[in-house]
Amino acid sequence: MQTELHPSIADTHSGRRAQEILRSCVHCGFCNATCPTYLATGDELDGPRGRIYLMKEMLEAGEANAVAQNHLDRCLTCRACETTCPSGVAYGELLEVGRSLAESAGSRGFVTDVIRRWLKAVVPDVRAFRRWATLGGWVRWLLPVRLRRQLPEVAELRPIVGSTHERKLLVLEGCVQQVATPTVNAALAERLGERGFQVLTAAGEACCGSLNLHLGDEGGARAQMRHNVDVLWPLLGELDAVLSTASGCGVTYKDYGRLLADDADYADKAAALSAKVLDVAEFCEREELQFDRAADVERVAWQAPCTLQHGQQVNGTVERLLERAGYALVDVADGHLCCGSAGTYSVLQPDLSERLRDAKLNALCANTPDVIATANVGCQTHLASASGIPVRHWVELLR
Ligand code: SF4
Ligand code: SF4
Numbered sequence: 249m250q251t252e253l254h255p256s257i258a259d260t261h262s263g264r265r266a267q268e269i270l271r272s273c274v275h276c277g278f279c280n281a282t283c284p285t286y287l288a289t290g291d292e293l294d295g296p297r298g299r300i301y302l303m304k305e306m307l308e309a310g311e312a313n314a315v316a317q318n319h320l321d322r323c324l325t326c327r328a329c330e331t332t333c334p335s336g337v338a339y340g341e342l343l344e345v346g347r348s349l350a351e352s353a354g355s356r357g358f359v360t361d362v363i364r365r366w367l368k369a370v371v372p373d374v375r376a377f378r379r380w381a382t383l384g385g386w387v388r389w390l391l392p393v394r395l396r397r398q399l400p401e402v403a404e405l406r407p408i409v410g411s412t413h414e415r416k417l418l419v420l421e422g423c424v425q426q427v428a429t430p431t432v433n434a435a436l437a438e439r440l441g442e443r444g445f446q447v448l449t450a451a452g453e454a455c456c457g458s459l460n461l462h463l464g465d466e467g468g469a470r471a472q473m474r475h476n477v478d479v480l481w482p483l484l485g486e487l488d489a490v491l492s493t494a495s496g497c498g499v500t501y502k503d504y505g506r507l508l509a510d511d512a513d514y515a516d517k518a519a520a521l522s523a524k525v526l527d528v529a530e531f532c533e534r535e536e537l538q539f540d541r542a543a544d545v546e547r548v549a550w551q552a553p554c555t556l557q558h559g560q561q562v563n564g565t566v567e568r569l570l571e572r573a574g575y576a577l578v579d580v581a582d583g584h585l586c587c588g589s590a591g592t593y594s595v596l597q598p599d600l601s602e603r604l605r606d607a608k609l610n611a612l613c614a615n616t617p618d619v620i621a622t623a624n625v626g627c628q629t630h631l632a633s634a635s636g637i638p639v640r641h642w643v644e645l646l647r
Contacts, residue, residue, distance in 0.1 A: 249273050249300075254310030261510040262345045266307055269342040272335050273300050279329035279339075284586045284604055285322055293319045296329035296339055303346035312346075317353035320346055322600065324593055325462055326554035326586040331561075340559070341506075347464035360596070364463055367592050371423060372455030372472065378427045413446040417531075418483060418490045422497045423455040425625040432493050432625075432641040436528060439646050443537055445488070452479045457507075458500040462591050473504055474514055481517040490525045493643060495624040496591065499559035501525040527556060528643060529565040529623065539646035541574035548575045548645065549617035551608065551631065553624035554586050566623060566642050573646060578615035582607075589630035601630075609635055621645055 251270045257263035279296040280286045286295030293302065293315075302316040320343065327340045355361055370376045384391065417440065419433050437447035454476055457469035480490065492498030500507075505519035526534070548570055556562050567577055588594060588604030609631060612620050620635060621642040622628050632639040 249275070249304065251304060251308065253307045256310050257307055257349075262348075263307070266303070266342055266345045269338050270300065270304050270307070273297075273337045274335055276334070278334060279332050279337075282328045282332045282584055284324060284326060284328065284588075285600060287585075288600055288603055294322055296333075299323060299346070300337070300339070300342065303342055303349075306346060306349050312350045312353040314353050316346075317350040317356070320350045321356070322597060324554070324586045324588070324590040324604075326590060327558035328554065328584055328586065331558045331584070344461060344466065347462070348466045351464045363595065364592075367595065368460055368463055368465060368468065371592070372459055374423050374426050377423060381427055413441070413444050415444060415488050416446045416448055416486055418448050418450055418480070418487050419528075420456070420490065420492045420494070420497055420501065420525075421449050421453055422494045422625065423459075424629075425494045425497075428629050429625050429641060432643055435641075435644045435646070436491070436493055439539065439643070440537075443535075447491075450479055450483060454479075456497040456500040458496055459591055461500070470508065470511075473508060473518065474511070476501075477504065477508070477514055477517050477521055480521055484520060484524055487524065489531055490521070491528045491531055492525060493528050493623075493641065494626075495527060495553045495556035495560060495562075496626055498525060498527045499555040502560060527560055527562050527565075527623070529556075529569060530562060532569055533565050537569075539569065539573040541570075542645055542647055545618045545645060546576055547578055547615075547617045547619075548642075549578050549580050549612040549615070549620045550583075550642070551580070551587060551612055551620055551622040551627060552583055553622060553627045554590070556623050557584065566621070570621065570642060570645065575645065578617045581611045581614065583611075587627050587631055589624075589626040591626060594626075594630050602634075605630055605634060613637065619645070 249270050251267055253263050253267055275297060277297050283295045292298040299319055302319055306312045306316050323343060325340065325343060329339050370380055419436060421433065425432065440447050454472050456476065457472040460469035460472065492501060502522050502525050505522040508514040508518035550567055571577060585608065586604055587608040588601035594601040617637065619637060620631060620639045622631065622639065623642055628639050628641060
């Protein structure tokens with residue numbers, strides 16, 4: 249694709265990278281076939297090829313308009329298009345640049361602007377999010393149905409089980425997961441403690457930065473990333489691995505090396521941290537760990553989060569671990585399509601999000617599983633908001 253970026257962008261680090269990515273796209277449109285928003289609306293501008301055109305125009309003009317902003321907002325960042333693309337177009341990276349520039353289109357309307365500011369201020373701050381979620385729980389019956397469904401139950405905090413094994417693992421706590429599903433890391437610590445690992449958490453860990461990044465606040469995201477590098481880098485020498493049980497956080501941590509590559513003070517440390525991060529499934533497979541299944545569950549429908557299958561390209565690993573534990577995995581159609589959770593998407597794009605969630609639940613439940621298993625807190629709470637059967641993190645199914 250021929251491009252001539254605006255002079256204000258052309259010579260920046262992100263401008264040069266955007267130019268490379270734009271030039272790698274050959275407009276074949278194969279990616280549209282697996283794009284959930286294109287399949288839902290049939291609008292070319294809601295597909296990856298159309299969005300790439302919009303971003304090219306924005307980057308050449310040096311600013312965005314409301315149409316481009318709207319179609320970029322409607323992207324799930326699921327990256328199914330990257331998995332499909334035969335030319336290796338790094339759509340997710342391009343979208344980061346496009347989303348930052350899309351902020352130049354100005355207001356999205358008073359209510360949406362307020363919600364976006366609230367999400368950026370509250371969700372990454374665990375204490376603030378817990379307070380708001382608790383408050384929301386008290387007045388749940390007063391809230392509109394949609395908002396009521398989005399509100400996570402505030403789970404009881406459980407300590408990570410202590411042990412003195414020599415091999416140390418750090419498990420990332422995240423922000424939303426600490427409030428909505430802290431039992432996942434507690435279950436992991438028990439299972440790995442029984443197998444000779446000491447599972448630790450790091451005081452001071454902040455949100456991974458993905459929420460701000462998806463909302464076009466690259467500066468805020470990078471500040472959170474630098475903070476986490478400062479907290480975690482001094483611990484790396486003692487650790488076997490840094491584990492993620494929320495694939496949405498894991499995919500971002502694995503990308504810190506790239507995201508901070510132009511920061512001379514942080515580039516090497518960020519790359520070292522990224523190299524140490526593993527999704528918990530990768531770790532269990534690497535260590536050849538064996539688990540048993542729960543006595544009361546047999547048939548499992550596996551929902552692979554986009555951040556695991558497309559973002560981290562971890563495919564088949566959880567399935568193998570569950571099958572080795574004795575579970576029967578039921579067939580699920582269209583497993584490559586997003587469930588509609590996508591971070592803050594379920595709040596900011598509720599119509600599309602609910603359509604995708606309902607289609608995903610139909611596919612997951614078609615072969616009568618006992619439980620739906622997933623690997624990311626956002627997918628888990630989103631699916632659970634409308635599911636007739638339990639939705640669990642797969643780690644909680646291990647015995
Ligand atoms: S992103 Fe890839 S699949 Fe999509 S139009 Fe461009 S080259 Fe084709
Ligand atoms: S990231 Fe997902 S929603 Fe966005 S263009 Fe790609 S396939 Fe479509």
